[in-house]
Structures are given as structure tokens and as C-alpha cells.
Amino acid sequence: MGSSRIRVYLSGGMHSGWRDEVIEACGRERFDFLDPRENGTRNPTEFSVINKQHIRSCDIVFAVLEDENPSGMWLACEVAFADAHGKTIILVNEKTHRYDKAPNAFASKVFRKLKDGIRLLQRFR
Numbered sequence: 099m100g101s102s103r104i105r106v107y108l109s110g111g112m113h114s115g116w117r118d119e120v121i122e123a124c125g126r127e128r129f130d131f132l133d134p135r136e137n138g139t140r141n142p143t144e145f146s147v148i149n150k151q152h153i154r155s156c157d158i159v160f161a162v163l164e165d166e167n168p169s170g171m172w173l174a175c176e177v178a179f180a181d182a183h184g185k186t187i188i189l190v191n192e193k194t195h196r197y198d199k200a201p202n203a204f205a206s207k208v209f210r211k212l213k214d215g216i217r218l219l220q221r222f223r
Contacts, residue, residue, distance in 0.1 A: 104222055107132040107152045109176040110162035110190075116212055120160060123216045128223070132156055146175075153179055158186045160219055162212060163201060165192040170201070177201045190215040 106129050108117045121131050132152040139145055153159060159180040163170045170193070180187050181204035189205035190212050191198065202208045209215045 102128075102223075103130050104128060104158060105130045105132060105156040106158045106160050106219065107149075107156040107176075107180070108134065108160055108162075109149075109153075109180075110173050111164045111167040111170075114164060114166070116162050116164065119212065120216055120219070124219055129219075149176060150179060153185065154183055156180075156185060158188060158219065158222065160188050160190075160215065161201070161205070162190045162215070163193055163198065165194075167193075170198065174201045177204045180204070188215050188218055 108120065108131055110116065112135060117133055117135065134145070134149055137145055137148045139148070153176060159177065161173050161177050163173050167173070177187055177189060187205040189201055189208045190210070191202055191208055192210060193199070207218060
């Protein structure tokens with residue numbers, strides 16, 4: 099891995115294809131994506147240890163809180179953890195209920211649509 103590559107941790111729901119869309123749109127030429135789908139465990143304790151290691155080592159957290167995500171608890175924890183470690187956080191928050199806006203307070207930039215978050219990520223060099 100060259101020093102010019104940007105490490106991006108992908109935080110959010112696991113059941114849709116949003117991660118694949120981000121990776122395809124931004125490409126692996128400039129970015130190293132840290133994808134929790136590749137952790138190799140479903141044990142919550144092991145999963146969170148791996149994710150925290152990824153957040154500590156990344157440059158950017160790209161987080162997506164989809165409207166279909168029932169709670170967003172993992173994402174909220176990861177975004178707050180990333181903020182505490184001084185990471186740049188791009189948050190796509192599709193939720194409209196006021197109680198689902200808590201992660202917004204920790205994000206560097208908040209969008210409502212995935213395509214807008216992707217556009218910002220593509221600008222990083």
C-alpha cells in the first residue's frame with residue numbers, strides 16, 4: 099500500500115449493496131476500503147474489536163444510516179468512536195425522525211443521499 103492511498107472504513111447496515119456502490123464509484127486505485135463484511139466473525143465482541151482497529155487505522159469513516167436500518171446503534175457507536183479519534187466522517191443519514199439525528203452531531207459532513215456522500219469522497223486525493 100502506497101502512502102497516497104486513502105483508507106476508508108465503511109460503517110452502516112449490512113444487508114443492502116450500498117458498500118459495493120461506494121467501492122465501485124470511488125475505485126480501489128486511490129482508496130483502501132475497510133469493509134466489516136470481511137471481518138470473518140459474527141461474534142459481537144470480536145466484531146467490535148476488529149471494527150475499532152479499522153476505525154483507528156483509517157483516514158475517513160464513510161457511514162450510511164439507511165432508512166431501512168431498524169436501529170443504527172452500531173453506526174452511532176462507530177461514528178462517535180471515530181469522532182473521538184479525530185477522524186473525518188462522511189455520514190449519509192436517510193432517517194427523518196428527530197431521534198435518528200444523533201450521529202449527525204459527530205459527523206464532519208452529513209448528506210441525505212448516498213450519491214452526495216460518494217461525490218464528496220471522490221474529491222479526496
